[in-house]
Structure formats: structure tokens, C-alpha cells
Amino acid sequence: MREIALVGAALLLAAEAGIAAPVRNEPIQPIEPAVVTDPAKVELGKQLFFDPRLSKSGFISCNSCHNLSMGGSDNLPTSVGHNWQAGPINSPTVLNSSMNIAQFWDGRAADLKEQAGGPIENPMEMASSHTLAVDVLQSIPQYRASFAAIYGDETITIDEVTDAIAAFEETLVTPNSRFDQWLRGDDSALTKVELEGYELFKSTGCTACHNGPAAGGNSFQKMGLVEPYVTDNPAEGVAGLTGNDIDRFKFKVPTLRNVALTYPYFHDGAYWELEKAVDVMARLQLGRKLAQEEIDKIVAFLHTLTGEQPTFQMPILPPSTNDTPRPKPFE
């Protein structure tokens, strides 16, 4: 009794002193809050993230498909792109994406900065070009001033554009989920069923891939390891980059952080219900047919991975000028 009291007092002192409490030794670790070192760059990145003038149409922004009101995703099987083209693959959430081993489902971009340049010039997505996007920004005095203040020069480059967007995206983490509260020692943060779900999640083998702070995002795995995954979606995964048959259907393991918000699931967005996604994963990846009660418990656990969503002021974008290249939504 006395020892418990002493430990409790020590934890209290540690908390008061700002010393982190010991974290439970589990395959998933807590998400750390964002540390903003350059608020001006983050603010510029936020403006760019919300600015549809980075698209040819003037209608699509980063936030269109990575909607920060909706778990950093668009909640569609595949995204709507320029001229209403159906995107080839499900938009992954931008939340906690800085923790990914690489970006895109096939990992073809090394980091967020490299990723940010892709959709801008993808004819199926924003359908602009890096030159045009920079010309648009360069024509707007407030943007020129922001870039000059951060990068020391009024001449804007695409490298700076993607750097600022990445800086904003790095702040889009979701700490303090109920699961993280439990990881940090709060036994009351999870219900009995949720905790049983977590134990099942581990004993079934899910943590083999869904581990680390993001509960995923840190490895590439074959979709359909034990049983093949049946889909109409033509995406090849890493094989599309390497040309190696062994990499066919190898995708980056998605984060399970905020998974209750980022439906529909898998690279083709074919499954809307978390229950079905869990069933499919257990069967195809682990060769396990889970009972409905087990699935429900795991789903209850997965809901505890919803963290504090990034909240911020909606940005006010600087207006275009007479020199700004005009959007071409219908050309």
C-alpha cells in the first residue's frame, strides 16, 4: 500500500514537473503533440493547403481530398479529380502522415515535401503544373511577402511551396486519443471491451504490421498474403515502380490512427464498414476467421485510436490580382 502511494506521489510529482509518465511497453506508442518551430512557415503552408488556385480549375485544393474536417480524408472510395475524373486509388489520410516511412500507397515519394508536388501536376488530380502553380503565387503580393519573409527571396520556387505545405502537414498529428491516455497509464481510459479488443488485436497478429506510434505506416506488405485480395482496382502497388512481380499488391501499411474517421478502407476504398475491414484483414493477411464477437471487440478498440483532431482558424487567402493566371475549370 505504502509503495503504491509512493509511486502515485512520484507520478504526480513527475507530472507537475512536466516529466512524462512512463509509457506502457506496447507495440503501439503514443502520438506526440506537434512542436511548431516556424509558425510563419506553418501558416503559409496552411494557406497553400487550402488554396484551390494550385489546381488548373481553381476548384481543387489539397484539402479537397485530404479534408481536415473529415479525418484528413475525403471519405470516398477514390477521389474526385480535375474534370470529375475518378482517382486511381483511395486518398490516404494526411493526419499523422509525417510518421509514414514514405508517401503514397506505393511509397513513391520519400517524404511529405516530395508528395506535395505530385497531385498539383497530376492531370487526374489538380491538373496544374509546377510552373503554373508558382506563377499564380508569384502574382500575389501577400504570397510574395510571405515567401520572402520565410525563404529570404521574393522569387517563389516549387521547392519552397512543397516545403511550406509539408511544414503545415507535419503539425497535423492527433495526440491524446483514449488509447494513448491508456498507454500513458490511465487505466480508466479504456472500457473492458476495448481492452479485450486490444488484446485480441495483438493476439490475432495485427500488430505485426500495425505498430509504432501511427499503428502502421512504417512498412510495406503484400495485400492478400494468405488469401488473394479480389478487386477491380488496377493499382499494382510497389510493382508499379519496380516492375518486379514479387512487389505486386505490395502497399504501404496504412495507419490505424483515426481509422474510425477514414472510411472507406483499403487502397481501393472498397469496404465501408470497419467490421468488414477487420474480417477481411484477419482472413487474408493472417489466415484467421474471427468470430463476430471478436471483430466487434477489435472495432471497439480501433475507435479508441481517434485522437484530438487538429483545430485551427480557417485561413483567409490573399486575393488574386489582374496579373494572376486565371483558373480554367472547363478547358
Added chain:
Amino acid sequence: MREIALVGAALLLAAEAGIAAPVRNEPIQPIEPAVVTDPAKVELGKQLFFDPRLSKSGFISCNSCHNLSMGGSDNLPTSVGHNWQAGPINSPTVLNSSMNIAQFWDGRAADLKEQAGGPIENPMEMASSHTLAVDVLQSIPQYRASFAAIYGDETITIDEVTDAIAAFEETLVTPNSRFDQWLRGDDSALTKVELEGYELFKSTGCTACHNGPAAGGNSFQKMGLVEPYVTDNPAEGVAGLTGNDIDRFKFKVPTLRNVALTYPYFHDGAYWELEKAVDVMARLQLGRKLAQEEIDKIVAFLHTLTGEQPTFQMPILPPSTNDTPRPKPFE
């Protein structure tokens, strides 16, 4: 000298006591800040305004075409609707729209509440139906709870949906522009050129239609009064409602508040430059060919009508459930 000092002291005392200073007697009056009487309803309305699930595709929200990062407009000649259809007319700004005599360019909706129902079920815009939109909201427990708290019943109606959206839109006013500061007595708020622009704006006759707090929005006028307005846009204006030839090209006078942000101009969005819009208006409506110097001064004045943009936290939307009707972006 002593009298001026006394007046100054009196104004100072009035300001300290929260008594409004006398407003200059001008055809345009200041915008009053929003008074929020039901913050829960406004917050719900904000969520709905940003929720793309009110559209068939799950991709288009009110904010898509009335983007609060961009002057409450989309800065496109006509809007992008469901399946990338080109809208029939320029999206008017939602900012200060509560001051409009009626809503839409032809005034076919009496107020914001009636307006809000239109785009949801317009097959060219959000392409949903009132029934489907309500079914979506009804399937989401957090929405049910919000509606119940405000309207006393968990059964959501389209009437409540549009009422909440209108309540949010009523807060979207832009007070304290430099022109309003001048109207309230601050002589230093406008430059000499801007003030000359305002005097020209009045002497040219612009205030005949662009008057009141919104500098417009309070009457219907024929577009092309002295000279005809040439456009490819088939919109008929009020004649489309009345069938009367005399109402052809009769449109609601748009507000000039934040006009520097709400390009391109006129019901067809055909003019991107404020200078050209002023030139066209003076010629077609007033039979006046303005000199370039006069145009530039009026444009300088118009820039002073940009007020404080509404700033607020980006809403976090409650997630869909397994019972939520799914979006159909590509059907």
C-alpha cells in the same frame, strides 16, 4: 480650437462608454458586427455549411462555391457542380448576404433559409435531394444530438437543416472595413485618392443602386440600362420567374462589400478586372464614359470596402456510421 478639443473629448468619452460615435450621413452605412444569440445553432450551421455529405457525391459542400477563405465566393465565372457541370451563373458571395432583399441573382428565394435548400437538390449543383440529405444527417448520432438540443427533437427536418445553415450565414458579416472606419469618423482611414474615388462613385451615380450597408443587395435593376449588356450567358434574370419581357436581364444588384475579393464580376462572371467592371457599369448603366484616372480612383475606393473576414475554427464533422447512405460521386 477649444471646441474641437471638446468634441474630441466627447467622442473619446462616448467611445469609452461604448456609445457609438455619430456615423457620417452617406448613402452607404457601416456594417454592424454579427450578434450571435444561439451559438449552438450557429455551430451546427457551420458544420452543415462545410459538410459535403449534403451532396450526392460527398464532395461538394456549401463552402465549395461560397468559399470562406476566398471572400465567400469561388472566384470562378460560374461554379463547378456535380459531375463537373458548369453552373448557369456566377456564385454570389455569402458574405453579408443576410442584408440582401432576396436571395439568388433573380431573387427567387425570399431569404437565406429558403436559399440554402436550393443547391442541395439542384441536379447541376449538389445533386442530392432533401430526403437524402436528411437521411444522411439522421444516421449520424452527433448530428441527431445537435438537432435535438436545438430543435427539441431527434427527428431532423430539412426545415431545421436550412434554418441552421442560415443562422451560420447570418454571422458572416464583414464589419470594420477602412471605409466603415471613415464612415464612423476616422478621417485618416482613407487616403486622398480613395476619398476622391468615393466622391466620384457618388457623383457618377453609382450610389443610386449601390447604397445601404451592403452597398447593394437591396434592389433589382436591369443589367444594360443605357447600352445593352452583351453576354453568352442565357440567364434571363427576373423574367425567368415572371415571364414578363420587361424583367429580362433584371438582376439583384450585387453587394460591393469585399468586391476586391469576389472576382470575376457580373452575373456571368465575364469580367475579372475591377477596372473593367467599373468602366462597363458606368457606360451601360449610367451612360458615362469614365476616364482611366477616374476609374482608378473608384477602384481605389472599392478596395476600402474589404472588411474583416469572418474567422473561425474549421469545423470537425461527425463521422458517418454503417447506416449512413453512401456518397455516389461517379453515378
